[in-house]
Amino acid sequence: xxxxxxxxxxxxxxxxxxxxxxxxxxxxxxxxxxxxxxxxxxxxxxxxxxxxxxxxxxxxxxxxxxxxxxxxxxxxxxxxxxxxx
Numbered sequence: 001x002x003x004x005x006x007x008x009x010x011x012x013x014x015x016x017x018x019x020x021x022x023x024x025x026x027x028x029x030x031x032x033x034x035x036x037x038x039x040x041x042x043x044x045x046x047x048x049x050x051x052x053x054x055x056x057x058x059x060x061x062x063x064x065x066x067x068x069x070x071x072x073x074x075x076x077x078x079x080x081x082x083x084x085x
Contacts, residue, residue, distance in 0.1 A: 016022060028034045056062035063071075 016025075025034065025036060029036050
């Protein structure tokens with residue numbers, strides 16, 4: 001007898017290069033093979049803030065938002081300078 005295959009859900013982010021693919025994806029969704037969800041940027045921001053809050057709770061010397069911003073800006077500046085050299 002064939003073994004039952006476990007239902008494993010995997011989330012992928014796909015960049016659609018050809019608009020015709022949307023109809024294929026819609027067909028797969030209608031067959032209940034995939035689920036299509038649009039990303040909500042405000043939801044992603046809330047999730048990031050929640051993650052940041054959780055990390056801060058777990059760390060004794062967590063960086064402040066200002067420190068994180070400074071670090072991000074420094075890295076961006078370094079990358080920009082590398083690209084323009």
